Amino acid sequence: MRLKVDNEVCQGHNRCKVLAPELVDVDDEGYAVIKGDGTVPEELRGKAQLAVDNCPEFALSLEED
Numbered sequence: 873m874r875l876k877v878d879n880e881v882c883q884g885h886n887r888c889k890v891l892a893p894e895l896v897d898v899d900d901e902g903y904a905v906i907k908g909d910g911t912v913p914e915e916l917r918g919k920a921q922l923a924v925d926n927c928p929e930f931a932l933s934l935e936e937d
């Protein structure tokens with residue numbers, strides 16, 4: 873499972889990084905940057921889903937490998 877961000881849609885309010893800091897960072901302007909290749913380890917699936925569900929812009933998504 874991979875976490876992805878649509879940079880065209882992200883508005884940069886940082887909520888995803890707060891909810892899933894292991895998976896998401898933000899750039900200098902506060903826009904989300906997915907860490908690594910976005911692969912979500914089993915133990916972080918809950919956090920990944922939480923970040924997806926709480927993005928007000930629907931910019932995050934989870935894709936099956």
Ligand code: SF4
Pocket residue numbers: 877881882883884885886887888889902903904926927928929930931932
């Ligand atoms: S919560 Fe959504 S809109 Fe906000 S920084 Fe994260 S991905 Fe971007």
